Structures are given as C-alpha cells and as structure tokens.
Amino acid sequence: MRDVYVIGVGLHPFGRFGDKDVIEIGREAVVAALEDSGVAWKDVESAYCGTVFAGPMAGNKVLARVGLTGLPIMNLENACASGGSALRLAFQDVASGFCDIALAFGFEKMPRGFIAGNPNDWFATMGMAVNPQYFALNARRHMADYGTTEDHLVRVSVKNHRNGALNPYAMYRKVMSYEEIANSTMVNDPLRLLMLCAPNEGGAAVVVASREAAKRYTTRLIRLASVVLKSPLYGTAEVPYIAVSSQVEAPSVTRTASEAAYEAAGIGPGDLDLVELQDTDSAAEIIYSEELGLCGRGEGARLLDDGATEIGGRLPVNPSGGLLSKGEPLGASALGQVAEVVWQLRGEAGARQVSDARVGLTHVYGALGNCAVSILQC
Amino acid sequence: MRDVYVIGVGLHPFGRFGDKDVIEIGREAVVAALEDSGVAWKDVESAYCGTVFAGPMAGNKVLARVGLTGLPIMNLENACASGGSALRLAFQDVASGFCDIALAFGFEKMPRGFIAGNPNDWFATMGMAVNPQYFALNARRHMADYGTTEDHLVRVSVKNHRNGALNPYAMYRKVMSYEEIANSTMVNDPLRLLMLCAPNEGGAAVVVASREAAKRYTTRLIRLASVVLKSPLYGTAEVPYIAVSSQVEAPSVTRTASEAAYEAAGIGPGDLDLVELQDTDSAAEIIYSEELGLCGRGEGARLLDDGATEIGGRLPVNPSGGLLSKGEPLGASALGQVAEVVWQLRGEAGARQVSDARVGLTHVYGALGNCAVSILQC
Amino acid sequence: MAAIITGNGPCFELALKMTVVAEKSRKPIREGLFAEDANGVSLIGGRCRECAEIVFPANPFCPRCCRETTEPVALSRRGVLYSFTVQRFKPPPPYRGPDPFVPYGVGLIELPEGLRITSVLKAEPDDLRVGMEMELVVEGFFEDEDGNEILGYKFRPVEER
Amino acid sequence: MAAIITGNGPCFELALKMTVVAEKSRKPIREGLFAEDANGVSLIGGRCRECAEIVFPANPFCPRCCRETTEPVALSRRGVLYSFTVQRFKPPPPYRGPDPFVPYGVGLIELPEGLRITSVLKAEPDDLRVGMEMELVVEGFFEDEDGNEILGYKFRPVEER
Ligand SMILES: [Zn+2]
Numbered sequence A, B: 001m002r003d004v005y006v007i008g009v010g011l012h013p014f015g016r017f018g019d020k021d022v023i024e025i026g027r028e029a030v031v032a033a034l035e036d037s038g039v040a041w042k043d044v045e046s047a048y049c050g051t052v053f054a055g056p057m058a059g060n061k062v063l064a065r066v067g068l069t070g071l072p073i074m075n076l077e078n079a080c081a082s083g084g085s086a087l088r089l090a091f092q093d094v095a096s097g098f099c100d101i102a103l104a105f106g107f108e109k110m111p112r113g114f115i116a117g118n119p120n121d122w123f124a125t126m127g128m129a130v131n132p133q134y135f136a137l138n139a140r141r142h143m144a145d146y147g148t149t150e151d152h153l154v155r156v157s158v159k160n161h162r163n164g165a166l167n168p169y170a171m172y173r174k175v176m177s178y179e180e181i182a183n184s185t186m187v188n189d190p191l192r193l194l195m196l197c198a199p200n201e202g203g204a205a206v207v208v209a210s211r212e213a214a215k216r217y218t219t220r221l222i223r224l225a226s227v228v229l230k231s232p233l234y235g236t237a238e239v240p241y242i243a244v245s246s247q248v249e250a251p252s253v254t255r256t257a258s259e260a261a262y263e264a265a266g267i268g269p270g271d272l273d274l275v276e277l278q279d280t281d282s283a284a285e286i287i288y289s290e291e292l293g294l295c296g297r298g299e300g301a302r303l304l305d306d307g308a309t310e311i312g313g314r315l316p317v318n319p320s321g322g323l324l325s326k327g328e329p330l331g332a333s334a335l336g337q338v339a340e341v342v343w344q345l346r347g348e349a350g351a352r353q354v355s356d357a358r359v360g361l362t363h364v365y366g367a368l369g370n371c372a373v374s375i376l377q378c
Numbered sequence C, D: 001m002a003a004i005i006t007g008n009g010p011c012f013e014l015a016l017k018m019t020v021v022a023e024k025s026r027k028p029i030r031e032g033l034f035a036e037d038a039n040g041v042s043l044i045g046g047r048c049r050e051c052a053e054i055v056f057p058a059n060p061f062c063p064r065c066c067r068e069t070t071e072p073v074a075l076s077r078r079g080v081l082y083s084f085t086v087q088r089f090k091p092p093p094p095y096r097g098p099d100p101f102v103p104y105g106v107g108l109i110e111l112p113e114g115l116r117i118t119s120v121l122k123a124e125p126d127d128l129r130v131g132m133e134m135e136l137v138v139e140g141f142f143e144d145e146d147g148n149e150i151l152g153y154k155f156r157p158v159e160e161r
C-alpha cells in the first residue's frame, strides 16, 4: 500500500440556501477543491460521491457540470458516514496504486426539521423512533453513570458556537451565551434546541494523491494516514432501535473504528493535536471523546472541565465549531471535517487556528451504526 | 495487485414476488452466495451493496439479518451499473490486499412499468424523456446505417427467450415464437413489447477472494480478471438527453470500458467463449456486440445471421436469456450476469451450458452512461 | 379463560398457551407484540435455544447465533429504568397521539432477561429517575379509522401496594 | 416589431435583439427555449466562444471546454432527420397531452451547426424516413391551469413549395 496525501479541499458553506440547486452546491465544492489543489479536472482518475437526499446519480450530475472525462464515478449512500465512505474509497484507489489522483465529494440539501427514524411503522406510530430521543437516552444515562451534568451540556455548546463564530463556512456564525443555550427550548430532556445540530445544506470535496503526484502540486504534504469505515458489532445500540441486548456487551462502533484507524496509521490518541467529531448533540461530544480514546471511560466531561477541548487547550475538539454550529449536511459533513483538519495542519485556519497542529482525527457516526474515522498528519 | 477469484455466487430468482420484502430478497441472495462459497459469514471482511430503489442503508438492513460482524458496508447507487460498481469495489479490496474475502451484492424491487426519465420537467411534459424512445432511436439509426432489419430484432428476442426458458432464475421461462414476438404490441417503433426488457425484482451476490483464501474453499479457481467502471466521454449520447453534439465524435462508454477491461485482464474479445451483455432491447444486443468488439462496426446483425451468438455458436451471447427473459432488477443484474458466467465456467449451467467455456465477459450500461464490464476466466 | 389481545406474529408460530379470539374494538398496534395469560399481560419476545439471547419483538432470527433459533417467550412484566427522556415536540408522521400534542416520557427498560426495551412511559416526568422499578401496562394509544382502540405498551413506575 | 414568445433564461443574459413582452395567453414551456425575430422563430442554443461547440438549451457552460464560455445563438430552423420513433404508449407524468392519448413521432434532428436535438415530430409516422429534411415549428402542446396555451417545439418534414 502506498501513502496517500490530501492535496486539495473545498467547501460550499453549510447552511440554508433557499431554492439553490443541490447539484450546483456540489459543483461549487468540487471546483473549490480542484482550485485548492491545482489539479486539472482531466487529471482526476476516479471519483466517489456521498449523498443521501440528492437523488439518483447525483455525483454524475455534479461532475457532468465539471466535465465528462470518462472517469469512474460511484455514488455512495451511507447515512452520516456517506462522505467518510467516499473518502475511504478514494484513499484506497490511491493507496492500492489503482490511480494517482482521486476525488471524494459530498453534498446535501436536507429536508427541514428533525430526521424521523422509521424502523417500523408501529413503533413510530407509538411516538418512538425520533432521533433526538436516542441521543437524550444516551445523555441521561451518561449523567447517571458518570456525573455529567446539564452544565456540561451547555458548555459543550457554548464552546462549539464560539468556535463556529470564527468559521466562515459555518451555518451559525454567532457566539451563543451560556444563558441563551441553557434557556433554549427543551427538546428531549436533558437536550435543548441549542444542544442539537441542525440538518442543513452544504458541500465538501477532497482531492487525494500519491506522494509522487502530490509533490507535483504542493510542498506541504498532508498525509491521509488512515480512513476506516465500520459497521457495528452485535450487542451495541444503534439508532434506531426497538430493543437492545444487555447480555452481550460489545465495544461501540466508534471505538472499533477508531482503534482500527489508530492501528492502520500507527498513531495513537496521545499523538492527536485536534479532533473533529460527530457532535450531533452536546452529550455526544462528551461520549465520543471517550469512545475515541481521548480520555478514559466516563472522563469526557472532565476534559471539558479542564479546558482541554478548547482551541487553546491540550486537545481541541471541534475547533471548526462542530456540527452544532455548522449543521449537518449528511454527505458533506465528514469531508467538511477533513477540510477543517487540513486547514489546521496547513496553518490556514485563521482566528480558530490550533497552534502547532500536526495530527488530526475526524469522526462521523450515523444511522444503523455506520462509523467513519480518518487520521491526517503533516 | 493480487489476482482475485470468484468463490461463490447466489441468486434470488428474477421476477415479480408480490409483497415480498426487498430486504428479504437481498438476504436470500447473500445466503445463497455464502453457501455456494462455503465461507462463514464472519470471515467476510467487507461488503458492497448495489441498489437503486430499496431505500436508505438497504445493504446494512440486509446484512443485519445475516449477522452484525462489524465489517465495512457500503451502499452504492449507480443505476444499471450499481451491481457492477459493487463488484469493482469488492474486487479492488482483494486485489489491493486490503482484505482476503469480500462480498458484492445487489437487489431490487422496482416499480412496475417503463422507467420514466425526467431530466427536466418541460422536456418530459412535452412527451420525451421516456427510455424506450432512446433505445428505438438507436435501433432505427442502426437499421439505416447498417441494414439491420426488424427480422433481426425479432430473432434476438427469440434467441434470448429460448435461452431463458432453460434458466430457472429467469422471469420468463417460456419459449416465445417468432410470430408472438413479431406481433407483440409496438411500443416505440421499431421496438415491440417482447423486444424490451422488463424492470422487475431479484437479488444477486458474489463472493470474491484472494488466491490463497480461494484455495481454502475450492479447487475450481475462477479468476475475476478485471472489473471496470467508466462514465462517458463528452460527445456520446447518454440516456436521457435533450441534445447531443455531432461535432465531437467520442467512443461510446461501452467501448472505452470494455477496452480498459480487456487491457487490464490481458484478454481480448477473440478469447471470449461467452458474453452476458445489456440487452435492454433487441437492438441493444446487436449494437453492444459491436461496441464490445465482438465484431466490427455494423456487423452485429451478421453475428446473429451466422448463428454465432446461439448457445451452440461460435460466441454465445446471453446464454442466460439476457435481460429480455430475466428482466432487469437494476442492483442485481450485473451480479446476475457474473453468476451466469461463473456457472458456465464451472460447467454447471445445465441445459444452457456453453461447451468448453473458459472465458466470459459481462456488461451493463445505464442512465447517464455508467458502464461496468467484467471478465472472468477459468 | 384469559382475554386475548394479540394474535400470532407473521411467519412465527406463537407457542404460548392461549386462544385467539377476534375482538373488533381493541386491537394491538402490531400482532404478536404482547399476550395475556392467567398471570396477566406480557410482552412477547424470542429466546434463542442455543445461546439464550432475547429479542423483541419476537422473531425467529437470533442475531447472536445468526440463525433462526429463537422461540417465543413471555417477557418479565417488571424492569428497571435504564434511562429516560421526555418527548417535548410532536414527532413527525406516522406518530398518532392526542391533538393538541401532550409531551410524554420515553425510556429504556432493562429487563432481568438481559434486554433493554425502548418504551413510552406512563409517569409524571418529574417522578422519573434512572434505576427505578417499572412495570408493563398495555393500553389504548389512539383510535383507528374504523373506531378500533389501538393498543400499545408503556411502562410505569411500580407503586407501593 | 417581432412578436416575442420567450423571455431570458434564468441566470443567462440573452443577447438576441428582441423585446420582452409579457403575453398571458401564449407561454413557452420553458423560458429561453426559442425566440422570434424578423426572419421567423428559432430555437436558442449556446455557442462556445472558444471551440464553437453548440449546446441546447442555451447554457453558459461549454461541456467541451468545461468553462462558461457560450453565448446565445439562434439555431438553424432546418435540419435532417437522424433517427425517429413513434411514441405508442402514453408516457408517465409529467407528460401532458391529449386525452385520449394520440401516438406521436419523436426524432433526432441533426442541425448543420453540429448538434442533434431530440424533438417531437409533426408528421404522419408512415411519411418519416431517416435523412429527410425537417423544419422547426413552435406550437401549443397543452393548456395550463390558467388557460394559457403552452408552447413547445416540434419538427416537421419540409414541404415542397
Ligand atoms: Zn442465539
């Protein structure tokens, strides 16, 4: 396997854009990544598109507006891990020597409001199968087990909105006060409206290349050290679910995917300088910090108490503002995390720059337990 | 890159199955392929699912009924080439050494009737953008250019239905007489109802493995010599279209994909013993025979006249009965072709066995010009 | 003889001793979810013959053994509240509940068999706490188009008696 | 002054000399598809400044150069029938045509500029043959909900004059 490098990233801002065509949103992200890389479109040899709501063959439609060059184009749909899946395949094309330059891109224009799970009509009819319920059940149990408090949940959101206010691609570019968040509408106790991420619109694209190809375009080599996609083991509780075993205790998919990513990269959690993780809600940031091995089990809230996860802290988490301030356009969110890490490693993150950032991790997790983790290094 | 072998194939019959759940259709195909291979499910290391109409995360839903083992699962949607795309990725996982055993599977439960293209509302509103129109326009032009006749179109369908009558997995297992076909309802002149394939339901799965892994399960090594997916070059006419350049003459995507597949396999069209190709309609079989290099340009009908494409002929085309008798469940059709070629190479094709079959090719082509070609060899 | 409020699940022979009686006015929201015997009403799960894993709703497939090895079993009527929340906004369709919307609790009930079930809760939100003992109730959730009362399950705090 | 039957395409400045007049009773099925000048009605395409490639409908993007380099241009009113078929069954929605359904021709018209356009044909099916000369007609396809006549384009065989 060859080393793989990220040589270009591009985003279409995340937010709401009226009746702007989702295909155009995707095109702008791809063009931005190509421009960032300096690669001519005709030199891209394969393309992987992640999207959930953009309809059939959406990647082909986007690329038809970039140019019909005959390259293989694959359309992936893996819920919140769609963009991460696309990256995994682009990574592998280059790592395996199948090609030298590959594109991963994703975009979305999501229906408004909370996503309604619907595993089975009767269950939803009774009033279950609503995503934030599951997030809230996880949050409440974490509070009971480890002493995480509502105060912690507020402060995760304060931090991420403060970071997001510095991110020109974020949906909410506004500092939110502790009081605004603590007094926002209760949605699913203990989770309030401003502790939950919003589904929205946006696009992201990443150009990856072999070392030899990368050197033709840049001297700042950022290595995509690993990309891992995993589905869950039996015994974990994955959204949506009706019942889950408590006889079998399997490690969560975030834990198995991140362990595999650390191993493949030869990099451990102690080596990380920043993390972009799936903060679908405030409690999720705390829980996934633990499952990613950033701290011990039950110690996620302590990271926050110690200020470790602030931009100036020991291990900044979601310096981009996370999904809480960016919103979550499913197909784009993982690649948006990768763009943030790349900017941080290049020292191009402006007011939210993490000093001396050399190693970063991205993490997405979604419906039925698909989880993608990538590790980048400069 | 390592050699890759097909060690198991399985189908759920193609046809119409009332309100049978599409996820169950997919499961049965996967279980059949696993049983055929002898591989225990826990030893499969990655899985690629192709489907268009089965809804979000359909591959994960199928595999949840086989077992939650944590493997990466990717859901692909690439129109008629969805199954071929899944196979390309499974192939690459093994070829690159990422894993030793991978699964490609696809399934579908398609809406009834012709698929309505809808590139743009005004165009469809005026009465264009209906798939068989494009097939008919290709057919008529081929007739004008090369002397292909309505008689040829009837005979392609007679042949494929005769073959399909011998295939227990086909939708139409009935010999159709020349008269039945020639007198069937005219749909889009010169194409009649029995010259067009039906969208339907079905599932297919293929287990691939490295040489070392394959030898643990079988002594009949069938090599997947290459799998290629291509999108079109600018200047080709891909369904659906409003207008197409006649200034730029680009080779068709079937030609570019098959040339790449021949080159990667080190196998030429002269080496083939059988071909399963995308006979969306009778004329398509003739046209694609040319674009796959089975004969010269304009000579597709002559292959038929010479009897070459019959099961007993020089180069049997669609011995399975093709899509004309099997119908086309988008996500499953490419993998269904692979299953047929594998059975033929193993000598397990029963009454439709092609004698001394050692090399076979599969070909699918679909909306927006996605085309997948694979070559198998024993 | 016991009142019957459920029939067999599809493709699954329900082995409990009970008589199936069509009763027009009260119908389970899904067949096979629960049944009543001499001891009262229970949720019906599946228990694996091989590994004792429990699934709910009842289904022949054991996800641990990955084979069709489960048999129907009446689940414990009591469990412990593993976690809970309050549904404060009206869920999107197909949710059917009172109009105007009334918030309700949702929780995870850990049964002694080794299964956590997501359930609507019948309780004042302020009374809920993790670890409390809960018990099953089956009651009407809504009326369907034909005027049938559609029955679902909830758990409520166990009251001192 | 010429009668105007189309406006500008979205996000595209139509450079043809013409006046935009709102006319309630006759509307093009899509803005910018065709326009009428002193010489008659024409389909409007885009021609690339760089490579002379022609696109239809007009659109700034040249798919050959992969840049926004096209300018609007009136296309030839005549072309050659490259291929044809007859639509014998009623297309699914959003098709809007006469009820009961009347079969109609569909063809590819090769224009001298180097473009083949898919078009409804105005002809007796039996009169069609590959290679015959065709000419543009713009006419009503259906009436919309407000009673407007919705105009689209067809090609018909050129008649001897
Ligand atoms: Zn078991």
Ligand SMILES: [Zn+2]
Pocket: D048, D049, D050, D051, D052, D053, D062, D063, D064, D065, D066, D069
């Ligand atoms: Zn040009």
